[in-house]
Amino acid sequence: MKILVTYNIPREPFAHLPENWDVTFPQGDEMSKEEIIRLLPDYDILLSIFCRPIDKDIIDAGKRLQLISNYGVGYNNVDIRYAREKGISVCNTPQSVCNPTAELCMALLLGAARKIAELDRRVRLEKESLWGAMKNLGTGLEGKTLGIIGMGRIGQNVAQKASAFGMNIIYYNRHTEVPGYRRVELNTLLQESDFISIHTPLNEDSRHLIGRKELTLMKPSAFLINTARGGVIDEAALAECLQQQQIKGAALDVFEQEPHITETLYHLDNVILLPHVGTATIDCRIATGAEALQNIRNFLAGHPTNIVN
Numbered sequence: 001m002k003i004l005v006t007y008n009i010p011r012e013p014f015a016h017l018p019e020n021w022d023v024t025f026p027q028g029d030e031m032s033k034e035e036i037i038r039l040l041p042d043y044d045i046l047l048s049i050f051c052r053p054i055d056k057d058i059i060d061a062g063k064r065l066q067l068i069s070n071y072g073v074g075y076n077n078v079d080i081r082y083a084r085e086k087g088i089s090v091c092n093t094p095q096s097v098c099n100p101t102a103e104l105c106m107a108l109l110l111g112a113a114r115k116i117a118e119l120d121r122r123v124r125l126e127k128e129s130l131w132g133a134m135k136n137l138g139t140g141l142e143g144k145t146l147g148i149i150g151m152g153r154i155g156q157n158v159a160q161k162a163s164a165f166g167m168n169i170i171y172y173n174r175h176t177e178v179p180g181y182r183r184v185e186l187n188t189l190l191q192e193s194d195f196i197s198i199h200t201p202l203n204e205d206s207r208h209l210i211g212r213k214e215l216t217l218m219k220p221s222a223f224l225i226n227t228a229r230g231g232v233i234d235e236a237a238l239a240e241c242l243q244q245q246q247i248k249g250a251a252l253d254v255f256e257q258e259p260h261i262t263e264t265l266y267h268l269d270n271v272i273l274l275p276h277v278g279t280a281t282i283d284c285r286i287a288t289g290a291e292a293l294q295n296i297r298n299f300l301a302g303h304p305t306n307i308v309n
Contacts (some may be wrong), residue, residue, distance in 0.1 A: 001300065002064075004039055006031045007049040009071060010282070012287035027109055030258070037061040045069060045299075047292055051258075051276075054078040067299050069292045069309075072279070073097040073154075074229060076202045080309045091295040091306040094153055096287035101278040102157035105197055105227045108251035109146075111272050113195070114138035114183045118269045139194075139221070139248070142166035147193030149186070149209070150200030150228065151178045158197055167195075174205075190217040195225065202229035212237040215247065223249045227278045230255035239264040242271050255279050 002022045007030045024039065030052065031039075040046065040061040048054050050072030059082055068078055068090045075092045083090050083205070092279060097278050111117055115138050116289065123130050146162045148155045148171040159169045169181045172189045186209075190193060190196065196218065200206050211234040218224070224247060226233055228295070235256045241247055243264055251272040258276060265271055279288065291306075298305045 002043040003045045003047055003296065004031075004036070004043040005047040006036055006052055007071065007274040009049070009289050010286045012286050013276045013293050017293070026047065033058065045296055047071060048078065049079055049295070050074045052077060054083075056082050058089065059083055062086075067091070067296065069295045069299075071288055071292045073101075074201065075308050076229065081304065084309045089299065089304060089307055090309045091299070091304065093291040093295070096284055096291045096305060097279045098153045098157050100281050100284040101154050101227055102161055104253060104274075104278045105154075105158050105199075105225060106161050106272070107195065108227065108272060109195055109223070110141070110227050112225065113141060117272045121269075138224075141195075144168070145170060145192055146195040147171065147184075147189040147196045148181075149189065149196065149198045149232075151176065151181070151183075152166060152199060154227075155197075155199035158199065178268065179214065180268045186214070187217055190214055191219070192224060194219065195223045196227040198228045198232050200228055200232060202231045207231050207232045209233065210238070212241075214239045218247050220246065221248050222276050223247070223251065225251045227253045235262045235265075239268075242268050245270065 001020055005023060005025045008026050010184055020094045021104065036110055041063045044066045046062065046063050047067060048071065054077060056079055059079060061141055065088050068083060068088060070078060070090060070092045073092055073094045075090060080090055080091050096231040118183060143166060145168045148159055151171040151173045156178060162171060169193060170184050170189055170192060171181050172184060172186045177183055209232050215237060238250060239262045253274040254276055262272060265273060295306050
């Protein structure tokens, strides 16, 4: 069984593999598209990573390809429809990424509410002049309403953590109801929430789910947090909204055209910008590798899990 790994992920999960597994890693940080296409015809399984597009060209190169085991919860990097047409299964790793992403979401929520990034920048420049009992006032979390868009595993993890801070939780889900929290329509969530956190996958239905119209429904005192996928928000509309201070602030780990970020956002104090680090802990990287390999084991044993197509 030949497995092609496209990115130089931690080796710990590969320590005790079956003897008949032949695993190839990239020589550098990652394989180029051309390298994947050149090698893939001889491989049965592709262990891809969320930041590398797996398009028709790559899928067509997989003459023996049975499974794409995607390293990450997101799978919008894979042409799912075409893989299905070719009879190739695709799976993801929803368990290992859940808690790290929820932790970062809470860090961003707190950071935005208490102006942590802004004040860190300013204290280095303004020094003693920044101090004062009635200066630098932020927003508390207790008693505030957190609206969660997408109440899957990560959304529910965030809800549990936010509840510990005394926040009221409402959520918008298109299909599933989650006991213990109030489900509302999207417009209601936008109008009632003091903080809004996005945890929905990016697909045809969710692209620009939060656009100019939706932003105008938010409270002027509200904050928008996104650790899901950048395309869920109309980034240009959000930049304009923040520049005009139509909402209080935002904290973004993901962007529409990563690594490009809308230029306006670089110059605003009311937004926190991170380079897509929602799952970027060494613990998570190792656990995600282990989950991706377990998906392969389950698939080969005839008990596939986490299949998304």
